Amino acid sequence: GEEARYRYIEWGAQANEWSEGTKNLTWTRLELIGDFLLGVTGPRELRKPTITEEAPREPLTPQEQADLWVWAKTLSVKKRAQRLTAFLALGLGCGLTGGELVRASRDHVTLDADGAVHVTITSNKSTRTVTCLSHWETRLADIVRAVEPGHMLLAPWRTDTGHGSSNESVRRAMLKNPPVVFNSIRLRNTWLCWHLAHGTPLKELMQAADMQEANHLHNMLPL
Secondary structure, eight states: OHHHHHHHHHHHHHHHTOOHHHHHHHHHHHHHHHHHHHTOOSOOOOOOOOOOOOOOOSOOOHHHHHHHHHHHHTOSSHHHHHHHHHHHHHHHHHOOOHHHHHHOBGGGEEEOTTSOEEEEEEETTEEEEEEOOHHHHHHHHHHHHTSOTTSBSSOTTOSSOOSSOHHHHHHHHGGGOOSSOOOHHHHHHHHHHHHHHTTOOHHHHHHHHTOSOSHHHHHHTTO
């Protein structure tokens, strides 16, 4: 069905950072597969998907980050506030990708006595530990302490990842007039740019970001 196709395209685009060409090619394939499974016969005009306009990829300013945090904390729906504050703290504090944000649970986090917060995540068949930025660690630690063992950080009422991507809830939240347009990619870029601006060694940054090549970092230098 069309809803399932849109959901698959949106998840793939956010989790794997697909280009427009990849999204359009995948949509065409899904149209053909859908026609076969649904028994549709005869010629048809294949169309491109209508994808929600992506958030800007420029890093958020410190003021924009502060405004987003206040907005997320004051949302009237408790579950939405829980999800989005965790989304912001993990994205801006640890630079997790959209797929990693969805999979992060209470069991993935270690809180040190000195206040440091470490998130261990498995991605691309490798496991790495990311230490939260110091200016986000207190907020992330408060979120983690409120989540029971085995439950998801973005959905404390669940013990599994559920369905869909982390950005689905963000798109719904956009209807609540956030002060800044954002998604997981923009949060991750903000995290990466902070490290680049503060002189984090590239080898350590690439390991923390689960990057095999420095091309993406090179492309961010103009930011």
